[in-house]
Amino acid sequence: MTIAQASPHRSRGSSGKTAIGLLLTAVMLFPVYWMINVSLTPEQDMRKSPPDLFPAHGTLAGYRAVFDQQLPYLGTSLVIGLGTVVLTVALAAPAGYALAKLRPRGGGLLSFLFLVAQMIPGIIMAMGFYAIYLQLGLLQSVPGLIVADSTLAVPFAVLIFTAFMSGIPGELLQAAQMDGAGPLRTFRSVVLPMSRNSVVTVSLFAFLWSWSDFVFASTLANGGAHEPITLGIYHYIGNNNQEWNAIMATAVVASLPAAVILVLAQRYVAAGVTAGAVKD
Numbered sequence: 001m002t003i004a005q006a007s008p009h010r011s012r013g014s015s016g017k018t019a020i021g022l023l024l025t026a027v028m029l030f031p032v033y034w035m036i037n038v039s040l041t042p043e044q045d046m047r048k049s050p051p052d053l054f055p056a057h058g059t060l061a062g063y064r065a066v067f068d069q070q071l072p073y074l075g076t077s078l079v080i081g082l083g084t085v086v087l088t089v090a091l092a093a094p095a096g097y098a099l100a101k102l103r104p105r106g107g108g109l110l111s112f113l114f115l116v117a118q119m120i121p122g123i124i125m126a127m128g129f130y131a132i133y134l135q136l137g138l139l140q141s142v143p144g145l146i147v148a149d150s151t152l153a154v155p156f157a158v159l160i161f162t163a164f165m166s167g168i169p170g171e172l173l174q175a176a177q178m179d180g181a182g183p184l185r186t187f188r189s190v191v192l193p194m195s196r197n198s199v200v201t202v203s204l205f206a207f208l209w210s211w212s213d214f215v216f217a218s219t220l221a222n223g224g225a226h227e228p229i230t231l232g233i234y235h236y237i238g239n240n241n242q243e244w245n246a247i248m249a250t251a252v253v254a255s256l257p258a259a260v261i262l263v264l265a266q267r268y269v270a271a272g273v274t275a276g277a278v279k280d
Helices: 002-039 061-069 071-102 107-117 122-136 142-166 170-178 183-194 196-212 215-220 229-239 244-273
Strands: none
Touching (some): 002 244, 071 142, 071 196, 071 229, 071 244, 107 142, 122 142, 215 229, 229 244
């Protein structure tokens, strides 16, 4: 009797929480929907009052403008993003392995410094890179942006790899050593394949940070031959501040790669971010 009476209350409470969750999700996603709606709205309907909630007379003119003018910027961002991913994983994975399993002297201090590095404002780092790149001739270059963007991702990546690799059983490493594998081969053949979730997590965040970067791009690449999409959108808004359907279409296209990658990799990201949170 008690259980039967309590069930409807639990059901109503669960339904209410679901409704609140859906409402909050709709509120947070509304700007995304409005961006898509405006990107499909013809210019003559742009100033209607009240505006159309749906693009009744939708047009793809904005997207045609994107592919006519923004493809070079998108290609540059893709190269920078992939380069940042490769450099970040190449530096952070061995560092995480060393901190987690090799226990070097001063490892605790090094982990603390990685935490501190994440608190440094990007604009301060950008000014430092500008002074260095000016001497090295790396201003307005793709390699320069890859290195700069990697400085944002590497500290976070090292912490993720350290947390994940700390959970790898020591018996596996000892077995590899008994078979004659040294630290480098153990890392390459045992640790790295088992760290797939953390590799995907680090790669995703490194790509997203480099893809959405504006501070380094505007400081180190502005006016160069190879500019990322963030600068492409910035220049386009400055030159075409009345063509909002094309501006929003550019924003939609620029958001698609990150959104697709996030959807495809969300399972690995959840496992990689929570790695090391629970210890036996």
